[in-house]
Amino acid sequence: MxxxxxxxxxxxxxxxxxxxxxxxxxxxxxxxxxxxxxxxxxxxxxxxxxxxxxxxxxxxxxxxxxxxxxxxxxxxxxxxxxxxxTDINDNAPLFPAARKNLSLSENIPPGSRFPLEGASDADIGANAQLSYAISPTEHFTLDVKSSDDNRKSLFLVLAKSLDRETLPVHRLVLTASDGGRPSLTGTMELVISVLDVNDNAPQFNQSVYKVQLPESAVERTLVVRLNATDPDEGLNKEFSYSIVSSVPAGNTDLFRIDPKTGEIRLTGALDFEDVRLHELQIEARDKGHALPEQHTKNFRTQGHHPL
The missing domain is CATH 2.60.40.60 (Cadherins)
Structure with a gap:
């Protein structure tokens, strides 16, 4: 019976x-x-x-x-x-871990897909039929594929380009819900770390530096201290300063720049009657690979005859 x-x-x-x-x-x-x-x-x-x-x-x-x-x-x-x-819905969906860490480069193109491990449910029948959702975000969507044996494959899909400098870490919640009445749920946190690429050039805090020096200024006089920053990280944010050109041409030997600090000092004597205005083109170049177009800013020293 x-x-x-x-x-x-x-x-x-x-x-x-x-x-x-x-x-x-x-x-x-x-x-x-x-x-x-x-x-x-x-x-x-x-x-x-x-x-x-x-x-x-x-x-x-x-x-x-x-x-x-x-x-x-x-x-x-x-x-x-x-x-x-007979089965009752007494088991909630269970993910293999409470948290999953992902590391994605910020230059990954939209549409890229990343597999995720789904949840399991110890119940059977409708009580074990799972559906999935992620917390609202403009950067990611969830794609769920069902196979012939009713198993589901999960993919995290990049919907919008990542920018480490804007948001270095994304935290999402992946939720699995079963088909019981009432439905039970299980969750897993997705922690997505955005890896840096060299997509930012050093930026000076001024587009033009103007300095007045008397022609009596001696050698090693501090002319100006430049200041540039780079929002990238690691080698991508380490940079050096250099003088790339001067007006009049050939006067770069009259000035020396410290590649690390950006300090420019005199290396010779100024002559107001010979040259009244010196213009230098300064470059800050970072040490990352696949450099973007280099950013350079103008630096000018303007001399005058002492009173």
Whole structure:
């Protein structure tokens, strides 16, 4: 015979008269997996004495059946009883980890796809049918593919270009919901670190530097200290200063720039009657690979005759 979880099998189902169960020593013998099922000696009813866990008893197998033998003495008879344990939605979807870390370069093109591991659910049937969603974001979408065996493949899709300088880390929540009523959910945090590429050139804090020096200024006089910054990181933000040209041409030997600090100092004597205006073209170049177009800014020194 087959019964669902919950109802009681009584002695009448075994063909016994009321009151015979105790006199004929009705007892229960379980086969295979043990279950919390007992026989009431007085009434002969099969009762569930503690909660049955279908997942513990049968895992993903469906249907889940408990096969029991009921023995009756005087005379000896054996009854075969089969209990089917039906599933309830008592297990939430479970991801393999609470958090997944991803590292993506900021120059990855939109449309790029990255596989994600889905959740599992110990229940069966509709209670184990999972759907997925991610928290709202303009940079990523979720693509879910279903195979013929009803398994789902997850892909994180880049929808908008990344910019490490604007947002170096994206934190998303991936949610799995089962088909039970009510539905149960499980979550996994996605931590996406944006890796730097050399997409920013050094920038000076001024487009033009103007300085006045007397022609009596001695050698090693500090002319100006330049200041540039680079929002990249690592080697991509390390840069050096250099003088690339001068007006009049050939006067670069009159000035020296420290490649690290950006300090420009005199290396010779100024002559107001010879040259009244010196113009220098300064370059700041970083040490990263695949450099963008170099950024240069004008630096001018303007001399005058002392009073």
């Amino acid at each position: 087959c019964v669902w979880w919950g109802p009681v099998v009584r002695v009448l189902d075994l063909g016994l008269e009321a009151g015979e169960a105790e006199a004929r020593r009705l007892r229960l013998v379980s086969q295979g997996r043990r279950a919390s099922v007992e026989v009431s000696g007085a009434s002969g009813a099969l009762v569930v004495s503690s909660r049955l866990d279908r997942e513990e008893l049968c895992g993903k197998s469906a249907p889940c059946a408990l096969r029991l033998e009921v023995l009756v003495e005087r005379p000896l008879r054996v009854f075969h009883v089969e209990l089917e344990v």
